[in-house]
Amino acid sequence: MAVGLVMVLLFIVQAWAQHDPAQVVGAVHGVAYLSPRLQNQTYPQIHWRRNSSLKIASRDSSAKVQYPNSTYKGRLELFPNNTLKISSLQKNDSSTYQVYLEDEAGKEHIETILLTVYDLVPKPVVNVKVIRDDPMRCEANLECSVELEGVTYEWINPSKILLAHVGDSEQRVSFNPSIETYICKVSNPVSSNSTLLTYRHPCSWTGESSAAASRTTTSVLVAVGLLLLLTLA
Template sequence: MAVGFAVELLFIFSIVQARVQAVSSQAVGVVGGVVYLSPLLQTQKTTYHQSHWCYGSSLKVAIHENGSEVQYPNGPFKDRLELFSNNTLKISSLLKNDSNTYRVYLEDVAGKEDTYRISLKVYDVVPKPTVRAIVNGNNPEHCDVTLECRVQLEDVTYEWMPPSRVMPVGSNSTNGTVPLSFNPSLETYTCRASNPVSSSSARLTRRHPCLWTAESSAVPTTTKTSMLMLLGHLLLLFFALH
């Protein structure tokens, strides 16, 4: 009976220890920026005898032993690391290759070691997206169009924001009337490209019925409908002169 109880306690202890070893968190950074990696386990103890940080599973990048200066072994982080007294690791001038899992090993005076993992993901700054309109069909009275928004990055989400079709220009709270202003011949659509650290946007302007202009260029987006309309106007002008 006692043996079974001891085995059960050992099993529970193993689960708890595994959970401690699995303590982790996530962090994000931007290329060229700064990030601080801080082990939350330090709140459980007041003092650690020594500590060291690893990039990945085994590459030591910062080593601190009690009473000695912090050592930064030569490697991909040369002159970019700073380890503070609370075991927080500062990484400057971030690079995309800095994305990885970082492990900090904290040892107390009794030799007991705590481990903490932080997964770092470094993102590029999102540039201004390229937008364009692709018009389908050739009906000048019906604008069937596909709006396209792109940036040359991975891990980016896109959001299209339609124009505000109704623009209040005043109100009268006494009789419940609201004067409105409409401009059906001109609309602006905005695309926003985002990642966890930044976002950027660009606009497409539609002029009635289906002529589109991108914000990044003063030249209207080439469309089948606009070309056909231009050709029609030229033919009418030709017959009028003859």
């Protein structure tokens, strides 16, 4: 009984694996190639669909190729090996695509490919919040951000060793007076970008993309509060 159950479960797992769609990633304005696994066999008729319903490309037995959907006008190319090329990618091209391969006996083989289109990562914006500022030690939070979802953050020190809290957009640092450079690297599956932050004694910071990185200190906030109290008095 147990052996029979194991065999059934194994069959289900294998069947699921066979139907697990291939995955392709692309960048906005870039190119994606959707390639079927079966390319060593000739199929008299094939066609590509989006979400199993919208036909976007086809080739009949006379080798005539058609692209019936205007949304992809001028952006598709169907190759002899049944690979579909999509150019000038847009974010809304992200979807599941099916290729229907029909042999001479009329039997149809279907493959599914998942396409995900990503924006290129822009240059990160960096910001510094100083926590402790005295002649012997500078302690600060280094902040890094981009206006994109689905990205990962890395903070790298001058020796190219990853700092703590890998994947966080914020990194706390503490060190003795010296000149140090830190790199914020932001990545997604198709691109990455980075920005440098340079520290100089006693606790000043210069960002690569600006004359000076934004900075907030506890002492400045306290001074502003005292000034308001004196004004009110």
